[in-house]
Structures are given as C-alpha cells and as structure tokens.
Amino acid sequence: MEETATSIESKEYFVNMGPQHPSTHGVLRLMLTLDGEIIKKVEPHIGYIHRSIEKMCEKDSYQQIVHLTDRMDYLSCHMNNEAVCLTVEDALGLEVPEIVKVIRTIISELTRLSSHQLWWGVMGMDLGAITTFLYGFRDREMIIDIFEETCGARLTMNYNVPGGLMFDIHPNFQKRTKDFITHFKKKLPEYDELLTGNVIFVERTKGIGYLSKEDAISFGVTGPSGRASGFSCDVRKHNPYSAYAKVDFKEILLTEGDTFARYKARILEMWESMHIIEQLIDNIPEGEYFTKTKAVIKLPVGEFYQKVETARGELGVYIVSDGKKNPYRVKFRSPGFSNLSVLDHISRGCKIADLVAIMSTLDLVIPDIDR
Amino acid sequence: MSNEELKIFITEIVPDAVFEENKQFLLVTVNAEHILDLAGKLKNNAQTNFDYLFCLTGVDWLTYLSVVYHLKSITHNHSIVLKAKISDRVNPEIESVCSIWRTAEFHEREIYDLLGIRFNHHPDLRRLLLDDDWKGYPLRKDYADEANIVELE
Amino acid sequence: MTKEIHLPPDFPGTVERSPDGNFIVTSLDGVLNWARSNSLWPLTFGTSCCAIEMMAAGASRHDWSRFGFEVARATPRQADLIVIAGTIVNKMAPVLKRLYDQLGDPKYVVAMGACAISGGPFFYNSYSVVKGADHIIPVDIYIPGCPPRPEALLYGLMQLQQNIKDGKRATDRTQHTPDIINYH
Numbered sequence: 130m131e132e133t134a135t136s137i138e139s140k141e142y143f144v145n146m147g148p149q150h151p152s153t154h155g156v157l158r159l160m161l162t163l164d165g166e167i168i169k170k171v172e173p174h175i176g177y178i179h180r181s182i183e184k185m186c187e188k189d190s191y192q193q194i195v196h197l198t199d200r201m202d203y204l205s206c207h208m209n210n211e212a213v214c215l216t217v218e219d220a221l222g223l224e225v226p227e228i229v230k231v232i233r234t235i236i237s238e239l240t241r242l243s244s245h246q247l248w249w250g251v252m253g254m255d256l257g258a259i260t261t262f263l264y265g266f267r268d269r270e271m272i273i274d275i276f277e278e279t280c281g282a283r284l285t286m287n288y289n290v291p292g293g294l295m296f297d298i299h300p301n302f303q304k305r306t307k308d309f310i311t312h313f314k315k316k317l318p319e320y321d322e323l324l325t326g327n328v329i330f331v332e333r334t335k336g337i338g339y340l341s342k343e344d345a346i347s348f349g350v351t352g353p354s355g356r357a358s359g360f361s362c363d364v365r366k367h368n369p370y371s372a373y374a375k376v377d378f379k380e381i382l383l384t385e386g387d388t389f390a391r392y393k394a395r396i397l398e399m400w401e402s403m404h405i406i407e408q409l410i411d412n413i414p415e416g417e418y419f420t421k422t423k424a425v426i427k428l429p430v431g432e433f434y435q436k437v438e439t440a441r442g443e444l445g446v447y448i449v450s451d452g453k454k455n456p457y458r459v460k461f462r463s464p465g466f467s468n469l470s471v472l473d474h475i476s477r478g479c480k481i482a483d484l485v486a487i488m489s490t491l492d493l494v495i496p497d498i499d500r
Numbered sequence: 501m502s503n504e505e506l507k508i509f510i511t512e513i514v515p516d517a518v519f520e521e522n523k524q525f526l527l528v529t530v531n532a533e534h535i536l537d538l539a540g541k542l543k544n545n546a547q548t549n550f551d552y553l554f555c556l557t558g559v560d561w562l563t564y565l566s567v568v569y570h571l572k573s574i575t576h577n578h579s580i581v582l583k584a585k586i587s588d589r590v591n592p593e594i595e596s597v598c599s600i601w602r603t604a605e606f607h608e609r610e611i612y613d614l615l616g617i618r619f620n621h622h623p624d625l626r627r628l629l630l631d632d633d634w635k636g637y638p639l640r641k642d643y644a645d646e647a648n649i650v651e652l653e
Numbered sequence: 654m655t656k657e658i659h660l661p662p663d664f665p666g667t668v669e670r671s672p673d674g675n676f677i678v679t680s681l682d683g684v685l686n687w688a689r690s691n692s693l694w695p696l697t698f699g700t701s702c703c704a705i706e707m708m709a710a711g712a713s714r715h716d717w718s719r720f721g722f723e724v725a726r727a728t729p730r731q732a733d734l735i736v737i738a739g740t741i742v743n744k745m746a747p748v749l750k751r752l753y754d755q756l757g758d759p760k761y762v763v764a765m766g767a768c769a770i771s772g773g774p775f776f777y778n779s780y781s782v783v784k785g786a787d788h789i790i791p792v793d794i795y796i797p798g799c800p801p802r803p804e805a806l807l808y809g810l811m812q813l814q815q816n817i818k819d820g821k822r823a824t825d826r827t828q829h830t831p832d833i834i835n836y837h
Contacts, residue, residue, distance in 0.1 A: 175628060175629060176627075176628060176629035176630060176631075179629040179630065181638065183614075183639065184638055184639060219523075344602075346551050346552050346574060347551070347601055347602045347603065348602050348603050349552065349553060349554060349601075349603035360574075361574070367577075431522055432522070432527075433522075433524070434524060434525070434555070434570065436554075443554065445554060445555050445570075447555060447557055447568075447570075449559055457559075458557075458559050458560075458639075460555070460557040462554065462555040462557075462570075466606060466607070466610075467603050467606070469606070470602070470603060470605060470606040474602075499629060
C-alpha cells in the first residue's frame with residue numbers, strides 16, 4: 130500500500146511574530162500566512178512606537194525640533210539632526226563656516242560606521258552567531274567614546290544646531306579618530322571573513338529575497354538595500370551637502386539584489402566611510418564653530434525640503450512654514466518606512482528562517498518607521 | 501527637461517494648473533480629480549519619466565486639504581512637486597496612485613490614518629499607525645485633545 | 654577534623670560548629686532571596702533608544718552577566734525581570750500588560766529611561782504616549798536618563814538585587830488595577 134502525496138491535505142494558517150520578538154529589531158508585528166514552513170504573505174503591523182513626533186513639532190521652535198529627531202532613527206542620530214539643521218539653514222539663506230561642514234561630515238561618517246557595526250553584530254546574532262554581537266559592540270564602544278568626549282553624549286548626541294555646532298571639538302578628537310581608523314582597518318577584514326567565509330552564512334543568504342531594480346525604484350527602497358539592487362540613489366553623490374562635494378569616494382552599486390548583496394554593500398560602505406574620514410581628518414580648517422542666528426528663528430513663508438543619506442537610506446525633511454516661530458507642518462520621509470513596504474514582496478516563497486535573514490539585511494529601525 | 505518645458509507639458513494635460521517656483525523645485529497645484537491622469541502621464545512619458553516618488557505628504561490648510569507628491573526622474577535627473585487640492589473637508593477623497601508607484605501603498609495608508617483623506621482604489625486602506633478604533637484624525641488642525649495637547653496662544 | 658567552609662560575603666546565614674562536622678544555620682527566605690537576586694534573567698524587551706544602551710550593557714564592555722543576568726530569555730515564561738527600555742505608547746500598552754501577566758512570580762520590573770518613568774521628552778503635546786509605564790504595571794526601580802548609561806543601568810539593577818535580598822517588593826501585585834488598559 131502506498132501513501133501518495135495527494136492524500137495529505139494542508140491548509141494555510143496564521144502565525145503572529147508579535148511586537149516583542151528578539152529578531153524584529155524593535156516593536157514590529159508581522160502576521161505571517163504560512164503553508165507549512167513556506168511563507169505565503171507577510172503583513173506588517175506598525176504603530177507600536179508611534180510617538181506623534183510630527184504633531185509635537187508643530188508646537189516646538191526650530192531649535193527644539195532637532196532634539197526630537199534624535200529619537201527617530203537613533204543609530205544615525207547625527208545625520209537626522211543634520212537634516213533638520215540643513216533645512217533651516219537653507220531656508221534662512223545661512224552659510225555655515227567650512228569647519229562646521231567638515232566636522233559634520235566626519236561625525237556623520239563615524240555615525241555611519243557605528244551604525245553598520247551594530248547592524249553587523251546583530252545580523253550575525255539573528256542568524257545564530259552570537260560572537261559577532263560581542264565583537265561588533267566592542268568597536269562601536271570605541272566610536273562612542275569619541276562621541277562622548279566631543280559631543281557630550283553616547284547615543285542621542287544633539288551636536289548640531291541650526292547655524293553650526295553646539296561646542297568646539299575636543300583637542301583629542303583628531304588623534305582618537307585617527308587611532309580608531311588605524312585599528313578598525315585591521316579588524317574589518319577579520320570581521321568580514323568571519324561571516325563571508327562561513328559556508329552556513331553564505332548558504333542562508335545567497336539567492337534569498339531578490340529585489341529587482343525596477344521594484345526598488347517603485348517601492349522607494351534607498352540606502353544600501355536599494356544600491357545592492359543597482360538603484361543609484363546615494364544622496365551624497367546626487368545632491369551633495371556639507372563637505373561631500375570635495376571628497377572622493379565610490380558609490381557602492383551591486384547588481385545581484387539578494388540578501389548577500391545587501392550584506393556586502395554595507396561592508397563595502399564601511400570601507401568607503403573610512404576613506405572619507407581619512408581624507409578630511411588631517412585638514413580640519415580653522416574658524417568659528419557656529420554662525421550667529423536670532424534667538425527666535427522664523428522661517429520665511431513657503432516650503433523647504435532637504436535630503437541626507439543616513440545609514441539606512443534617504444531621509445527627507447519637509448517643512449512647511451507660515452512665517453511664525455513654529456513650523457506649520459513637518460514631515461519626515463524616513464528610509465525605513467519605504468524599506469519595510471518591500472518586505473512582503475520579496476519574502477513570498479521563503480521559509481521563516483529566511484525571513485529573519487531578509488529582515489536583518491533590510492536594517493530596519495522601527496522608531497524610524499513609526500515616528 | 502527644464503522647468504519651462506515641464507510647464508508646457510503639464511498645461512497640455514491639465515489646463516488650469518497653477519505654477520510656482522522656489523529655489524529647489526517647480527511646484528504644480530492641480531485639483532484633486534486630475535491627479536491620477538497627470539501622474540500616469542508624467543511617469544509613462546519617455547521624456548519626463550518620473551519613476552521615483554520620494555515623498556508623499558498630506559497638509560491641512562484649514563480651508564482645504566492637500567496631498568503633496570515629490571517626484572524625481574532617475575534617468576533624466578529632474579524633480580517636480582505636485583500638489584493636489586481637496587476642497588471637501590468633511591469627506592475628502594482622491595484617487596490612489598498605487599498602481600503607478602508602489603511606495604504609495606504605505607504612504608497613503610498613513611495619510612488616511614492621520615488626516616482622514618480617503619484614497620479610492622487603494623488595495624488595502626485601513627489605519628496604520630494608530631489603533632483600529634481610534635476616533636478622529638490627529639494631524640488635522642482642528643483635532644482637540646485637552647488632556648494631552650497644550651494649545652499655545 | 655573540621656573542614657573549613659567558605660561562604661560568600663553576603664550569604665544570609667552562619668556556620669555552627671559541632672564536634673563531628675559543621676552545619677549551616679540560615680533562614681529559608683533569606684537563602685531563597687539571595688539565590689533569586691543573583692540569577693535574575695531579563696526578558697528581551699526594548700522598544701526604542703534605551704534598548705541600544707541595554708544591549709550595550711549586555712555586550713562586551715559592560716558585561717551584565719557578571720552580575721547573574723546571564724541569559725536574556727525571549728519568552729516571558731522563562732524570565733524573571735522586565736526592563737522596560739523605551740517609550741510605551743497606547744497601542745503597545747496592552748501588550749506590555751499581557752507580557753507582565755505571563756511572567757511567573759516572583760517578578761520584578763525596572764523602568765529604564767525617562768520615557769518609561771514619565772513619558773520623557775514626549776510628555777507634552779503627544780497624543781499617543783503613555784506618561785509613564787507605572788500607569789500599566791507596578792515598577793520596582795526607576796533609572797533616570799535619556800538614555801541612561803550602561804553603568805547607570807547596572808547600578809539600578811544592583812539596587813534591585815539589594816531590594817530583593819532585603820525582601821522589599823513593589824505594591825501588592827494582585828491588587829493593582831491599571832488606569833488605562835481595558836484589555837480582555
């Protein structure tokens with residue numbers, strides 16, 4: 130007697146990957162429709178950390194809204210602050226001194242390095258390699274020490290104000306940054322080899338979660354996730370701001386579009402970040418670290434938009450002003466919001482373990498999505 | 501295409517479009533009923549080819565509501581801002597552009613959630629960020645919440 | 654011959670010597686509290702920025718497994734402690750209450766960061782933030798900061814360990830009715 134495969138029936142069922150889950154990188158709830166282990170549909174439910182930042186900004190002054198942007202994508206908080214400051218400065222027609230642009234760029238790239246280090250550590254941990262978590266945080270702590278000395282805080286730095294920086298850099302800043310870069314250049318090949326040379330990691334990530342270039346443009350997926358599919362969207366190249374116009378770096382574009390390509394894109398971006406810092410750290414110009422603005426900033430009537438490249442993608446700040454001292458409407462176009470919308474599209478047909486790998490390479494930070 | 505050519509192109513499709521220019525973009529204001537047609541032509545025409553919608557916002561202007569689309573073309577490297585004006589505040593409705601740019605699916609749900617604008621033919625229009633049974637639309641200027649929100653004079 | 658017995662310095666008991674051996678005199682409660690405080694397992698629960706400092710407290714430099722918080726469990730059934738790291742909003746509040754109910758007794762709660770204590774920077778003008786996690790569940794220890802340093806978190810957790818050894822607990826759990834939640 131034979132049991133044929135057709136005599137076994139299966140039905141779809143729902144599993145909830147709830148808001149409290151170690152792999153969702155925050156409070157994201159996913160409703161999975163499964164057939165056995167194969168995913169048929171992923172439905173993200175967000176809003177578990179919606180803190181109404183946009184509504185709060187309508188009652189705050191322009192200097193105060195900078196402090197709220199820290200808490201959105203807290204791993205690239207310097208770039209978030211920079212985005213708001215650039216919008217306000219551009220609207221007022223304010224020109225900041227060269228030293229401010231150079232310092233903002235150096236600290237942005239250090240923030241990008243620390244964010245990618247944390248991403249690398251947590252990616253390994255999601256796939257089961259706890260070692261990467263410990264190594265990733267060790268180097269991240271060194272960068273955070275530099276921030277603590279210069280900017281005053283470890284995580285929510287608030288070093289930018291509209292008009293410049295909050296304090297002058299610490300005398301040790303240059304030396305510590307150079308020492309860190311020398312140290313990290315030796316470590317990054319080891320870290321890369323730890324995961325890339327591991328056959329289990331490669332099997333779990335190659336060919337999984339393919340995102341084509343047309344889909345990346347249509348869904349608005351930016352950052353390393355979009356560039357790994359061939360979508361050239363680096364704001365530092367297309368709309369240069371601060372000191373990016375005068376440094377020489379490559380935009381990392383890959384064509385495979387799968388999970389492994391997104392992983393590789395971030396590792397290569399870390400090399401480029403170090404290259405940018407090396408070009409700037411020795412030639413910090415002299416000058417004042419801020420431009421004087423009025424105590425009460427009022428933007429002219431109109432609307433203003435500014436984009437920056439955070440570690441996750443393109444952050445846009447859209448301010449509509451009616452001439453008063455509070456903005457009329459502030460909208461943050463966050464990179465995570467669009468990156469999350471592609472999750473359903475690329476993970477159909479994968480298994481649940483592949484979904485974890487896909488989510489960790491999309492590098493989602495949920496407060497960035499919910500604002 | 502330069503701003504002048506874009507103005508000519510758009511005036512052919514929507515004759516009563518209003519144009520403004522600021523330092524960064526060309527701003528085009530149209531009434532809500534023309535938006536799907538205009539958006540489709542701006543994407544599909546090979547000379548304009550606006551294939552990247554990078555920001556979709558809703559703004560409450562007290563007497564009317566507006567939906568703002570920031571578009572960019574990857575091939576031609578030009579940008580434009582479309583604003584759709586919705587005069588009805590009680591039941592605001594507009595066509596969804598999900599069929600043109602798929603990023604609009606999440607963005608339009610967010611605008612529906614926070615401002616109450618209904619998007620017709622959206623594949624899945626329901627609340628995104630707030631609880632399903634939340635009353636009211638918080639980003640509207642007439643949203644009152646005495647317990648939490650302090651009104652400035 | 655009598656064997657020397659070495660007890661840890663904070664062990665709640667004494668050694669009585671008798672002619673043919675030693676025996677340890679202590680109170681059962683004392684030793685249970687001592688054991689509990691030295692092996693609290695936290696639940697992985699971080700909503701926003703404070704979660705990064707909590708991860709840093711568990712990582713290589715400020716290792717919290719030296720203090721007994723060795724394993725961070727993902728399921729509340731196997732954890733003793735919730736460290737509320739991050740803001741609690743109205744949508745998340747029933748989830749927090751359900752997780753707290755699923756923890757087995759004795760359970761402890763630490764509110765880490767300004768948002769969990771009182772709403773933090775989101776106290777004014779926010780329509781969706783719960784102004785303090787203690788509207789939902791009873792809290793033992795409050796750790797201020799935005800975000801608090803990992804050393805501050807470790808100090809707060811050590812205070813919790815001292816509280817447990819002294820036998821102190823937060824308000825009686827069974828009587829606590831939360832103000833906001835109406836979940837069934």
